[in-house]
Amino acid sequence: MTLPLQDTILIVDFGSQVTQLIARRVREAGVYSEIAPFTAAAEAFERLKPKGIILSGSPAGVPDEGSPRAPQALFDAGVPILGICYGQQVMSHQLGGEVRPGHETGEGGEFGRAFLTVTEPCALFDGLWEVGERHQVWMSHGDKVTQFAPGFKIVAVSDGAPFAVIADEDRKFYGTQFHPEVVHTPDGGKLIANFVRHVCGLAGDWTMAEFRQVKIAEIREQVGDGRVICGLSGGVDSAVAAVLIHEAIGDQLTCVFVDHGLMRLGEAEQVVSLFREHYGIKLVHVNAEDRFLGGLAGLTDPEKKRKFIGGEFIAVFEEEAAKIGGADFLAQGTLYPDVIESVSFTGGPSVTIKSHHNVGGLPERMNMKLVEPLRELFKDEVRVLGKELGLPDIFVGRHPFPGPGLAIRIPGEVTKERCDILRKADAIYLEEIRSAGLYDAIWQAFAVLLPVRTVGVMGDHRTYDSVCAVRAVTSTDGMTADIYPFDAAFLSRVATRIINEVKGINRVVYDYTSKPPGTIEWE
Numbered sequence: 001m002t003l004p005l006q007d008t009i010l011i012v013d014f015g016s017q018v019t020q021l022i023a024r025r026v027r028e029a030g031v032y033s034e035i036a037p038f039t040a041a042a043e044a045f046e047r048l049k050p051k052g053i054i055l056s057g058s059p060a061g062v063p064d065e066g067s068p069r070a071p072q073a074l075f076d077a078g079v080p081i082l083g084i085c086y087g088q089q090v091m092s093h094q095l096g097g098e099v100r101p102g103h104e105t106g107e108g109g110e111f112g113r114a115f116l117t118v119t120e121p122c123a124l125f126d127g128l129w130e131v132g133e134r135h136q137v138w139m140s141h142g143d144k145v146t147q148f149a150p151g152f153k154i155v156a157v158s159d160g161a162p163f164a165v166i167a168d169e170d171r172k173f174y175g176t177q178f179h180p181e182v183v184h185t186p187d188g189g190k191l192i193a194n195f196v197r198h199v200c201g202l203a204g205d206w207t208m209a210e211f212r213q214v215k216i217a218e219i220r221e222q223v224g225d226g227r228v229i230c231g232l233s234g235g236v237d238s239a240v241a242a243v244l245i246h247e248a249i250g251d252q253l254t255c256v257f258v259d260h261g262l263m264r265l266g267e268a269e270q271v272v273s274l275f276r277e278h279y280g281i282k283l284v285h286v287n288a289e290d291r292f293l294g295g296l297a298g299l300t301d302p303e304k305k306r307k308f309i310g311g312e313f314i315a316v317f318e319e320e321a322a323k324i325g326g327a328d329f330l331a332q333g334t335l336y337p338d339v340i341e342s343v344s345f346t347g348g349p350s351v352t353i354k355s356h357h358n359v360g361g362l363p364e365r366m367n368m369k370l371v372e373p374l375r376e377l378f379k380d381e382v383r384v385l386g387k388e389l390g391l392p393d394i395f396v397g398r399h400p401f402p403g404p405g406l407a408i409r410i411p412g413e414v415t416k417e418r419c420d421i422l423r424k425a426d427a428i429y430l431e432e433i434r435s436a437g438l439y440d441a442i443w444q445a446f447a448v449l450l451p452v453r454t455v456g457v458m459g460d461h462r463t464y465d466s467v468c469a470v471r472a473v474t475s476t477d478g479m480t481a482d483i484y485p486f487d488a489a490f491l492s493r494v495a496t497r498i499i500n501e502v503k504g505i506n507r508v509v510y511d512y513t514s515k516p517p518g519t520i521e522w523e
């Protein structure tokens with residue numbers, strides 16, 4: 001059960017890829033929302049008593065047999081409704097209009113960027129779009145509404161969709177053929193804000209503080225008096241999840257920090273002291289350097305290294321759970337992009353580029369249920385929640401760091417000696433980035449130690465040492481990335497310091513590869 005909230009929007013999910021983005025835009029407008037699959041929408045409506053309803057898109061087609069419908073009660077409740085794409089189509093169909101499949105109209109669909117023209121004023125457009133203006137939107141549909149339902153009128157048209165936006169101002173029902181929730185509809189967020197605030201009359205004063213309270217109530221409800229273990233890496237996601245869960249269930253939570261010897265300089269101490277001393281969270285610090293480095297000896301293939309590390313993580317978690325008498329739940333800092341990505345990881349049509357470490361194999365092996373309070377959030381929202389929970393900036397703003405740690409930044413064989421060299425170079429690089437005030441402008445920055453030695457001359461002596469590559473990228477979700485354009489003076493300062501201060505490195509290069517074609521990590 002969630003806390004009763006006065007001002008809620010119900011989002012009815014018909015299976016769109018981007019339903020969570022609708023929720024995100026509603027949150028950005030300062031309004032709380034809950035997503036319910038269409039099959040559970042009637043029950044959610046009763047429970048939440050929402051002030052507005054948004055119907056999502058869908059891979060299904062309204063004319064297809066057995067395709068989803070919204071519960072009729074939603075249309076009879078006197079609550080404003082915004083139907084997006086399939087949502088528009090299904091609303092039109094259920095209220096007496098007509099939707100025809102693309103193959104029947106013979107006009108094909110619209111996929112991607114489109115332009116619409118505003119033909120009539122509409123409450124959705126207030127303060128934003130004027131009659132006669134053209135605006136960019138993002139479309140993704142094959143079917144289209146060919147006859148709107150009684151009471152509606154057309155308020156915007158596009159070349160491929162004469163019903164680009166329809167409105168019934170009396171009932172406050174609106175339908176858009178385009179997707180306002182995606183960033184490629186530049187004014188989309190404002191349109192959604194207009195709907196939830198202006199049309200539904202909500203104040204827009206919802207905050208992460210309330211999200212925190214709702215999640216705490218949910219965690220208590222789910223966990224009861226069970227025991228939870230949480231892998232704590234010091235990364236933002238698991239740190240925020242751990243602090244939130246601890247607030248909910250206190251000592252029923254045990255965190256396990258696996259120090260695999262592949263952490264950055266001083267990182268292990270920092271993580272352990274923050275969580276033990278400042279939060280009083282039960283934390284098991286497993287010093288597993290020997291077993292990880294032992295197992296990595298002789299391994300050079302990137303996937304073999306990753307698989308070994310993933311397996312070893314699971315083994316450590318199993319051992320630690322057994323030591324505390326077993327655990328009923330495994331907590332993870334899974335975010336929404338992880339949820340989407342894992343769809344293609346498991347059985348989807350896409351190829352595996354690399355096996356990202358996660359502890360997903362664990363729950364089945366150990367018969368545990370998952371606690372994932374951040375599942376619907378995006379990274380920047382997790383950072384806001386972290387601040388709300390009082391986590392210090394050094395954790396909240398931290399660049400992502402991969403589970404396999406330095407092992408995937410040392411192409412070839414990983415040894416303690418090479419880890420130590422890399423740790424020093426990486427610390428200098430990040431120190432320079434911080435003192436130049438660039439840390440927050442960069443998504444992720446790190447050094448890589450190459451298995452290549454080159455000749456140099458230092459103090460009239462010949463050197464024959466390793467090459468270090470430095471990398472920095474900007475990104476919003478890690479799925480695509482661009483290089484950070486440092487100025488030359490900055491890079492030469494970094495190169496000079498690393499070569500002068502780190503024994504074992506005599507050459508520094510800058511990685512100028514975007515993603516794609518590169519990946520962010522080197523392995």
Ligand SMILES: Nc1ncnc2c1ncn2[C@@H]1O[C@H](COP(=O)(O)OP(=O)(O)OP(=O)(O)O)[C@@H](O)[C@H]1O
Pocket residue numbers: 230231232233234235236237238239256257258259260331332333334357358359398399400401402403404
């Ligand atoms: N050294 C570690 N010890 C314990 N658990 C770990 C460790 N490294 C990773 N994990 C677990 O694997 C999960 C996935 O790691 P991931 O790097 O995606 O998230 P994160 O470390 O919490 O945040 P960030 O993405 O900011 O680094 C973590 O949430 C954590 O539960």
Ligand SMILES: O=c1[nH]c(=O)c2[nH+]cn([C@@H]3O[C@H](COP(=O)(O)O)[C@@H](O)[C@H]3O)c2[nH]1
Pocket residue numbers: 354355356357358400401402403404444478479515518519520521522523
């Ligand atoms: O928890 C993680 N376990 C992993 O195995 C892993 N591999 C890559 N990454 C991080 O994911 C983002 C995208 O990385 P790539 O472009 O290298 O695939 C970047 O932020 C990477 O640092 C990982 N995170």
Ligand SMILES: NC(=O)CC[C@H](N)C(=O)O
Pocket residue numbers: 016056057058059060061062084085086087109140141142143144
């Ligand atoms: N994105 C959507 O909601 C698409 C709806 C429907 N499948 C169509 O092609 O028109």
Ligand SMILES: [Mg+2]
Pocket residue numbers: 233235236400401402403
């Ligand atoms: Mg991490």
